[in-house]
Amino acid sequence: MAEASVQPTRRERQREATYAEIVSVARTLLAEGAELSLRAVAGRMGMTAPALYRYVASYQELVDLVAFEIDKAATGGFRDAAARQPDDDPAGQLLCASVAFRRWALGNPREFSLVFANPIAVGACVRRELLTSATSGHFFNALLVRVWEKYRFPHPELSELEPAVAGALEEPLFPIDLSLLPDDHRGLLWVFMNAWAALYGVVTLEVFGHLDPRIIESGAMFTAMVHEWMPRLGMVDEQERLRALLASELTR
């Protein structure tokens, strides 16, 4: 039971490496359209399936792990998309990140399903679940806070909201980065959640094909949703510029 020393031992490093390779191989597999299975992952690593149980307790744990990693990687992509806009234009950054999110989801439906439409919800594995949407959640939330800092759009006070909501915003279960958010503006989280619901709804609808292909292809519903939300996020004076940016991002 030796605790980790200051310096990671050779074995610990090896172990970490194999761990990383498992996730990496799993992601590759998934990206190739193959089924994600312990045997397939092990096989591609030149190992047998039971060996993976030295690293992962079950198939579901592998899935959770991969989902988390995928979310992290995808968030990196969103961050890159946002970074193409000047730093003093959080609105433009949010738009670009949202478009990037949609594009990624449509281009990687399997990965999207894994991360955002997992039936993990059912009880137990709450911690893992909340963590899963942590990175992309963090990112979008931080971006929205920056938008608010610039435009100071209105948001409800905790006292105006239902007690259940106020309670949830006061001590959120999600690992939201509260340090970015002034205590007396917790109501912003409610705006964030509603915006997220709108984005999530349209994208999920598109990914799962519950929409006319022509509408998906044109991005019309996504555009309509964003247009509808822009004023609510204080983007009123620059509507034309932002709409143009959105359109150009969509046709990239």
Next chain:
Amino acid sequence: MAEASVQPTRRERQREATYAEIVSVARTLLAEGAELSLRAVAGRMGMTAPALYRYVASYQELVDLVAFEIDKAATGGFRDAAARQPDDDPAGQLLCASVAFRRWALGNPREFSLVFANPIAVGACVRRELLTSATSGHFFNALLVRVWEKYRFPHPELSELEPAVAGALEEPLFPIDLSLLPDDHRGLLWVFMNAWAALYGVVTLEVFGHLDPRIIESGAMFTAMVHEWMPRLGMVDEQERLRALLASELTR
């Protein structure tokens, strides 16, 4: 190659019955929380798995079949919920149906996933997919048309919409029941689709647990979404009554 005669023969009837039993048993299985599998269905029917291939071409086809049937049954529930409101109150009916939809989804997450978050989207099986959401889609669309007939809320003209959208609305791929909808008000379909996206988004978010449990339990986001949509659907004069109805339906 004898075509079906006027009267169904004994064999045809038997076949139909087994067919129905397959779907029924599959639904039972699903409702019990068990995995849906050919072997399990066959086993419960006192048959062996390969026998099912006389009725169903593949596992996926069984899933599609069951999904369709589940959607039909669930829609029946929504219809019942709507029917508890007077016939001249389509707004109240729509509210009740929406609440019923949400309640069903939260109470039957597996079934909901099967019908509304199926990765069927991927290419090929388009017909089946569109059919799947046909019954509930039909129902909600018809209800919304009736709301419009009463309140005459504004909707965009086809000419105002993007060509891709206009095209999709002119000859929809979805088996929308166009007979209910006057030709010169096709723009209503666009409103319907956006409303559906909002409903779908919130409910899916809740079902998949990407939301604080306290917020799910309180129904706050669902309520907020409905409140936001009511004016857009012309429900302005009766807001108080409808909001009260919504709240009471939620706590049923």
Next chain:
DNA sequence: TCAGACTTGTGAACGGCGTAAACAGTAAAC
């Protein structure tokens, strides 16, 4: 240094899955 403990892999096995092919019995059609 050498024995013991711990770590990480293999191999075999269990039960379950979807699916294919060959075959048997039974009902319908001529």
Next chain:
DNA sequence: GTTTACTGTTTACGCCGTTCACAAGTCTGA
């Protein structure tokens, strides 16, 4: 009454997650 079509079983294949006993290799401490 013979032929045909239908509906089921049996057997088998190759996948899956998972368990367990076992073999090596590696680290640890007297």
